[in-house]
Amino acid sequence: xxxxxxxxxxxxxxxxxxxxxxxxxxxxxxxxxxxxxxxxxxxxxxxxxxxxxxxxxxxxxxxxxxxxxxxxxxxxxxxxxxxxxxxxxxxxxxxxxxxxxxxxxxxxxxxxxxxxxxxxxxxxxxxxxxxxxxxxxxxxxxxxxxxxxxxxxxxxxxxxxxxxxxxxxxxxxxxxxxxxxxxxxxxxxxxxxxxxxxxxx
Amino acid sequence: xxxxxxxxxxxxxxxxxxxxxxxxxxxxxxxxxxxxxxxxxxxxxxxxxxxxxxxxxxxxxxxxxxxxxxxxxxxxxxxxxxxxxxxxxxxxxxxxxxxxxxxxxxxxxxxxxxxxxxxxxxxxxxxxxxxxxxxxxxxxxxxxxxxxxxxxxxxxxxxxxxxxxxxxxxxxxxxxxxxxxxxxxxxxxxxxxxxxxxxxxxxxxxxxxxxxxxxxxxxxxxxxxxxxxxxxxxxxxxxxxxxxxxxxxxxxxxxxxxxxxxxxxxxxxxxxxxxxxxxxxxxxxxxxxxxxxxxxxxxxxxxxxxxxxxxxxxxxxxxxxxxxxxxxxxxxxxxxxxxxxxxxxxxxxxxxxxxxxxxxxxxxx
Numbered sequence: 001x002x003x004x005x006x007x008x009x010x011x012x013x014x015x016x017x018x019x020x021x022x023x024x025x026x027x028x029x030x031x032x033x034x035x036x037x038x039x040x041x042x043x044x045x046x047x048x049x050x051x052x053x054x055x056x057x058x059x060x061x062x063x064x065x066x067x068x069x070x071x072x073x074x075x076x077x078x079x080x081x082x083x084x085x086x087x088x089x090x091x092x093x094x095x096x097x098x099x100x101x102x103x104x105x106x107x108x109x110x111x112x113x114x115x116x117x118x119x120x121x122x123x124x125x126x127x128x129x130x131x132x133x134x135x136x137x138x139x140x141x142x143x144x145x146x147x148x149x150x151x152x153x154x155x156x157x158x159x160x161x162x163x164x165x166x167x168x169x170x171x172x173x174x175x176x177x178x179x180x181x182x183x184x185x186x187x188x189x190x191x192x193x194x195x196x197x198x199x200x201x
Numbered sequence: 202x203x204x205x206x207x208x209x210x211x212x213x214x215x216x217x218x219x220x221x222x223x224x225x226x227x228x229x230x231x232x233x234x235x236x237x238x239x240x241x242x243x244x245x246x247x248x249x250x251x252x253x254x255x256x257x258x259x260x261x262x263x264x265x266x267x268x269x270x271x272x273x274x275x276x277x278x279x280x281x282x283x284x285x286x287x288x289x290x291x292x293x294x295x296x297x298x299x300x301x302x303x304x305x306x307x308x309x310x311x312x313x314x315x316x317x318x319x320x321x322x323x324x325x326x327x328x329x330x331x332x333x334x335x336x337x338x339x340x341x342x343x344x345x346x347x348x349x350x351x352x353x354x355x356x357x358x359x360x361x362x363x364x365x366x367x368x369x370x371x372x373x374x375x376x377x378x379x380x381x382x383x384x385x386x387x388x389x390x391x392x393x394x395x396x397x398x399x400x401x402x403x404x405x406x407x408x409x410x411x412x413x414x415x416x417x418x419x420x421x422x423x424x425x426x427x428x429x430x431x432x433x434x435x436x437x438x439x440x441x442x443x444x445x446x447x448x449x450x451x452x453x454x455x456x457x458x459x460x461x462x463x464x465x466x467x468x469x470x471x472x473x474x475x476x477x478x479x480x481x482x483x484x485x486x487x488x489x490x491x492x493x494x495x496x497x498x499x500x501x502x503x504x505x506x507x508x509x510x511x512x513x514x515x516x517x518x519x520x521x522x523x524x525x526x527x528x529x530x531x532x533x534x535x536x537x538x539x540x541x542x543x544x545x546x547x548x549x550x551x552x553x554x555x556x557x558x559x560x561x562x563x564x565x566x
Binding site (some may be wrong): 111112113147153156159189192 | 229266308309347348351358359361362365366367369377379381382383385
């Protein structure tokens with residue numbers, strides 16, 4: 001019985017370990033890389049080789065090119081306001097808004113007992129360390145999804161930070177209407193939240 | 202509101218059928234096993250997002266097919282709207298559309314086509330397990346309140362997280378302190394659900410007393426909870442806090458959250474006596490029908506629009522001595538879809554349109 005050459009099988013096997021990629025997809029991807037030829041494969045392997053130079057920031061846990069990330073080492077950033085997010089992708093999203101001049105803290109997940117993720121599995125202890133009185137943090141902004149797990153995580157962090165340092169103000173992103181949206185088409189829950197969290201103008 | 206047109210594609214025994222329905226009574230008659238109930242199931246599935254007799258959506262897809270779809274045109278508050286629900290079995294995904302635009306969450310659809318289903322199984326609401334009575338009240342509230350629907354799904358998820366933690370604590374894998382945040386969320390959402398259920402039951406009782414009582418039958422209900430004496434929000438919160446403090450050891454041993462709306466029940470009274478324990482089979486059947494009629498009137502009051510009545514296998518109710526009263530109450534609903542094996546026995550219910558169902562073919566009579 002014919003099988004692929006061992007080296008191709010090896011490539012397929014490694015690709016199929018990636019999230020969201022099944023065996024068929026892995027096969028197609030591997031054959032695609034082969035057909036593209038050596039230069040494309042070299043470019044890919046060089047990119048993969050670069051992974052060793054990417055690190056976690058010592059302070060906020062975000063992905064970084066050095067020991068301390070560009071945000072944490074930027075002197076213009078307000079070190080007194082920490083925006084807490086679930087993942088590195090969220091940092092990029094919030095950076096695009098240009099509205100947060102402080103620093104970040106990446107949790108790498110949310111509390112989710114059913115998936116065996118408890119506070120200790122997240123970077124919450126590091127956040128508590130950053131919240132100690134000597135660090136002069138004024139505000140912690142929780143930019144965490146409004147889901148069951150997001151609510152639990154926010155509540156947990158709020159309690160723990162308050163215990164560590166009661167002077168820190170803890171805020172959470174408001175739930176409400178998207179820009180450009182029509183009130184007529186908003187669902188009653190979102191609209192209700194927007195009414196509760198209305199602001200004086 | 203009423204349904205003008207319904208199309209079923211690859212659903213159960215139907216490859217593709219298109220039915221034009223009318224206001225009033227639409228009757229589908231045919232032999233047992235001809236596929237009458239599948240039509241009602243299709244309407245229900247589109248409305249609620251779940252089948253009433255299949256636990257897995259896969260079961261309703263026609264054998265040998267990958268996906269099924271129900272499409273409907275309905276008049277909602279004077280506006281013509283199009284609804285469709287499609288399920289792909291291979292990816293286990295549902296796609297919902299209203300007026301051809303994709304709707305992300307079932308929460309945005311549930312209650313758009315309110316329905317009330319009468320089935321021969323309804324007697325189980327009276328004599329069956331508490332879970333069926335919780336389902337009765339939850340389904341009614343989910344159709345009239347999006348907030349209830351969302352809170353209920355959140356609550357159930359929170360309880361499963363907490364139960365998983367309790368098992369972990371029992372096995373000494375996690376510490377008790379992990380429960381804190383879940384206790385907080387559960388008590389708030391649980392108190393909301395209990396309060397809403399209690400309010401709904403008071404409304405149901407007043408509907409039962411004012412519109413659904415005859416000289417022979419008087420049905421009323423009562424919220425039954427082992428733990429909560431008062432259904433007021435603050436009192437429930439207090440009870441929860443007390444429970445989480447004092448019963449934690451028992452919860453760890455049992456590995457489950459022992460109080461809350463997921464454990465509560467409804468007590469049903471027939472002529473003042475507990476219907477589950479003291480009513481005859483016939484009386485239990487009448488009680489169930491009256492509760493269902495009350496559900497229909499409740500939805501009508503809350504939504505200011507009559508739900509579509511789905512009567513599955515109505516022949517089983519034909520020997521009911523109260524059929525005259527039931528028939529008259531049913532007549533006030535805008536649209537009724539009935540399946541029956543004996544159309545000649547419908548009597549009080551004058552059909553507006555009759556269909557004959559035979560081996561997956563439906564023809565207008």
